[in-house]
Amino acid sequence: MYGGIEWLVDAQGCAPAKLRDRGAVLEVLDRIVEAMDLRVVSTAVHVFPDAGGVTAMYLLSESHLTIHTFPEAGSATLNAYCCRPRAPAPWRELLGEVLGAREVTASEHARGRR
């Protein structure tokens, strides 16, 4: 089966200091890699200046992980795209623990099918 599954995960009510913390944002992706047994090929990270957030992208053997944080809104938006069968990571617990998220919504999208 080609194309795989992508989860779009949005977190609200996060701790703004965590959303500006490069280490915390990468911890989110690293914990997903571990939970879903993924292989990282390369990474790109950018910390936006002043009160801006962090963007991190992991290029995977199994597709990609991305996260963007918006400290001014207390929110983060995460994508986890896996072209091989995997159970989803525990989004709510993970984003609550690492970023202090109080509300997490996740939707699942089949990709690449007619």
Add this chain to the structure above:
Amino acid sequence: MYGGIEWLVDAQGCAPAKLRDRGAVLEVLDRIVEAMDLRVVSTAVHVFPDAGGVTAMYLLSESHLTIHTFPEAGSATLNAYCCRPRAPAPWRELLGEVLGAREVTASEHARGRR
């Protein structure tokens, strides 16, 4: 308004040789950058071995672009996430011209809203 819009765009019936062609795959993203007036911060590209496809990710000031190609299935899956207001690129025409896609579906997702 925080969070922005993400388009999930899936292309079928593409030319397999184009899906293995790093230059063609990057042309898709470069044309979206131009069409939507985006700013590229950094890029990550991986060409999978043998008959594998190409993954490319652009980290943008306005969020991200990603594409994965599946030559064995004639398909490509594209994400375009823009946290600032933009009109979408002409997905169908662009993927038809560059990858030979015969069928393109696109869905639009508001991100980061309660």
